[in-house]
Amino acid sequence: MHRVELNIPSQPIFERVVRASAAEVGAAFGFSDERVEDLKLAISEAVNNAIDHGNRGEISKLVAVVFEIDGDKLEIRISDQGQGLEQFNPTRHVVDEQNLEQGQLRGFGMYLISELVDDYEVTSSQKGTVLTLRLYRRETQP
Amino acid sequence: MHRVELNIPSQPIFERVVRASAAEVGAAFGFSDERVEDLKLAISEAVNNAIDHGNRGEISKLVAVVFEIDGDKLEIRISDQGQGLEQFNPTRHVVDEQNLEQGQLRGFGMYLISELVDDYEVTSSQKGTVLTLRLYRRETQP
Amino acid sequence: MSDIIRREEFGEVVILHITTTSVDAVSAAAISTEYTAMRPITVLDFREVSFINSAGISALLKFVVSARKSGYKLFAMHVSPHHQKIFKMVEMSRFMPTIDERDLAEYR
């Protein structure tokens, strides 16, 4: 079991650091370029949520990211120091006429995550939220 | 002051994770592409030394990397869990006829580091080695 | 206009070449203000773009909203297979279909 740990301040520019690390961890794990892109996007969404909704942009609050490679499983845990989930609606959310009309131009993050990883888990308390993403190595990489 | 922390197992593939992070931290700091390359190389050398000479490739021993952005200063500390410096010779070391003849094909790491960063510092004890690299933002980036 | 978009205009057409590689939370604000540069036929060129996340998509939706209000046509060009997949996932492709460089030539 190999573990890579990363802590960043709550500023969007540092999400790019996590994303770049994710790309290398994914490649080391043996993912195809396409799955590395999926991984980068899922982690990017999770880290931005931790910064925006968890830590509410308080720069001194940390976002912790742990990558764990365990056999055929890659598990990533993204934790913040927020007050727990604001609300949570992991249902399919896509662009449609209604939300365009209402100026509702956000809310795709959790849906994208749910589509891009094999499974995920949310744990939330007054001390913050932990989002766990899991991806598995497959016989044939798409 | 912003701080990014990264911990990796002692395996060369994870040096690539640090290097990718370094590239993004350098870009966030405002470095030119050329200075980002210098930074990546210096950190790569330091991390490989921490893996090879410090932790002697014991994969469970960690290499810790801390990036600290403080105004115009970028400081990077690379620590291992080894037994301290094996030997230390930071003098200029280049390819020459003599070391080619003797099959001496290594030993450029510390020299490269010393050329690529603005200043550096080595602290070593029985508990391991900490290499501190410092780079400063300049008026005109080379 | 910031330098995050390079503008190329002919007739009713404007091509907005996105010059950042990362359409993300960092670049979103600068990109989203550029919708004012739209013309009756607007093409966003993603050739340089290697990453887009939902913060980026939100910025792009400003163009969609504006196009709908003005009755303008909005297209995307040079979208990587990965980003085509993502655009399809969130049904962005319904509101910003991709166009070939070739098909654009007939407007010149």
Added chain:
Amino acid sequence: MSDIIRREEFGEVVILHITTTSVDAVSAAAISTEYTAMRPITVLDFREVSFINSAGISALLKFVVSARKSGYKLFAMHVSPHHQKIFKMVEMSRFMPTIDERDLAEYR
């Protein structure tokens, strides 16, 4: 031969195209064994290479040593400005000067 090097040969010349982007501790072992593919004029092509560190340089020195033993000529091609700087720093360029694609043409 591993697929880390793509070999192109004509007459006394072999061009060894390095296919990895990272000539580092991970790829060094595979690269260093490829010196057996050398010919009287050997050109290492760095076009795909975006990163080289000292572990990579050590691997490349295997080619230098072998060239010296056999009296072969060794050149580097498509070396980025950054890597030219590094090769100069460690005086690698003394033992593996860069050659232009153009100058190579006369051997074809």
